Amino acid sequence: MASFNLLLLPGDGIGPEVMAEVKKVADVLGKAGLGTFETETDLVGGAAYDAHGKAVADSTMQLALAADAVLFGAVGGPKWAKVPYEHRPEAGLLRLRKDLALFANLRPAVCYPALAEASSLKREVIEGLDIMIVRELTGGVYFGEPKEVVTLENGQKRAVDTQVYTTHEIERIARVAFDLAKVRRKKVTSTEKHNVMRSGVLWKEVVTRIGAEEYPDIELEHHLADACGMQLVRWPKQYDVIVCDNLFGDMLSDVAAMLTGSLGMLPSASLGAPDAATGKRKSLYEPVHGSAPDIAGQGLANPIAMIGSFGMALRYSLGLGQAADLVDAAIADVLASGMRTRDIAAKGANAVGTTEMGDAIVAALRKRL
Numbered sequence: 001m002a003s004f005n006l007l008l009l010p011g012d013g014i015g016p017e018v019m020a021e022v023k024k025v026a027d028v029l030g031k032a033g034l035g036t037f038e039t040e041t042d043l044v045g046g047a048a049y050d051a052h053g054k055a056v057a058d059s060t061m062q063l064a065l066a067a068d069a070v071l072f073g074a075v076g077g078p079k080w081a082k083v084p085y086e087h088r089p090e091a092g093l094l095r096l097r098k099d100l101a102l103f104a105n106l107r108p109a110v111c112y113p114a115l116a117e118a119s120s121l122k123r124e125v126i127e128g129l130d131i132m133i134v135r136e137l138t139g140g141v142y143f144g145e146p147k148e149v150v151t152l153e154n155g156q157k158r159a160v161d162t163q164v165y166t167t168h169e170i171e172r173i174a175r176v177a178f179d180l181a182k183v184r185r186k187k188v189t190s191t192e193k194h195n196v197m198r199s200g201v202l203w204k205e206v207v208t209r210i211g212a213e214e215y216p217d218i219e220l221e222h223h224l225a226d227a228c229g230m231q232l233v234r235w236p237k238q239y240d241v242i243v244c245d246n247l248f249g250d251m252l253s254d255v256a257a258m259l260t261g262s263l264g265m266l267p268s269a270s271l272g273a274p275d276a277a278t279g280k281r282k283s284l285y286e287p288v289h290g291s292a293p294d295i296a297g298q299g300l301a302n303p304i305a306m307i308g309s310f311g312m313a314l315r316y317s318l319g320l321g322q323a324a325d326l327v328d329a330a331i332a333d334v335l336a337s338g339m340r341t342r343d344i345a346a347k348g349a350n351a352v353g354t355t356e357m358g359d360a361i362v363a364a365l366r367k368r369l
């Protein structure tokens with residue numbers, strides 16, 4: 001049986017509460033013979049700052065670099081509002097992303113049939129939705145130089161951010177999108193603003209070439225990023241995989257996320273380049289939500305985003321697609337049974353806590369194994 005080494009970084013606030021439910025799911029899969037999951041747990045964020053005076057210790061980084069996948073809960077909270085900027089809890093996540101060179105961010109937007117009513121869009125628009133947003137995470141306007149505010153001779157200020165992409169950066173994110181489409185519905189939509197941005201012209205050219213040369217069987221279409229935002233709320237089911245730069249991806253993935261309801265439901269993955277020798281990618285899996293200090297410690301957090309993130313790790317890092325399907329199906333079973341945590345319950349309806357939801361998913365998983 002294959003053995004996997006997972007680093008669990010629960011972090012702050014509700015992070016440890018939702019991570020505890022992932023451990024239960026991994027135990028059940030292990031006992032069913034789907035793999036041996038060796039887990040190591042360490043500190044990150046405010047918890048790491050309290051222990052070591054740093055948002056992530058060097059020893060933790062070594063573990064992260066050696067792991068088959070890193071599972072990350074959430075960091076931050078009012079307790080650390082005044083710590084020095086370079087040691088703020090988020091610095092732990094940024095260092096992980098940087099040192100693992102995680103350039104591709106994957107955010108699925110899946111609408112579970114039982115939750116179609118929770119969307120702000122009509123049921124027919126949203127029911128059965130299953131799309132994937134692939135966002136470039138380490139380049140573009142958030143990092144390009146110059147990035148500065150200068151004072152002009154007349155006393156006015158001028159602020160500059162620079163959108164920069166190289167051929168290599170576009171090629172590698174395009175390949176991630178095409179590879180995903182291969183095992184999905186075989187369609188990629190590439191978004192940019194080639195009508196007004198030079199970087200958009202290059203983006204479109206490079207994605208078109210990679211599609212034609214390396215993925216002739218995958219349908220490729222191009223949407224201007226603003227039009228894509230509009231189409232996402234008009235008829236999102238037209239999409240399969242959407243690939244975007246860092247800035248447009250930031251916005252479009254949030255739009256897509258909200259199609260499906262609560263923050264407590266949304267998993268994500270961040271992937272690095274494949275290792276030349278093993279083909280394995282460095283990876284980090286985390287829920288989209290933060291540490292939710294308003295409900296931390298109360299056992300109220302929805303663990304589905306965190307469990308779904310583990311599902312993505314099974315699929316994209318551990319080669320256990322079938323186990324991932326079972327986890328997704330167990331989540332769908334529990335939602336179909338009517339069980340809800342507070343964030344996804346109808347007003348006035350009964351809601352369960354974090355452990356009850358985790359236990360129900362584990363029970364549904366056992367039935368399917």
Ligand code: NAD
Pocket residue numbers: 014073074075076077078090093263264265286288289290291292293294295300301302303305343
């Ligand atoms: P948040 O995602 O923590 O919470 C927003 C709202 O959604 C809150 O009302 C919260 O109770 C609710 N919520 C979030 N996750 C939930 C879950 N699993 N179940 C039920 N309800 C859930 O965002 P915020 O309030 O803007 O930020 C709180 C802290 O988290 C801040 O310190 C922020 O910097 C940090 N943060 C961290 C990350 C991360 O670690 N990746 C991401 C976003 C925010």
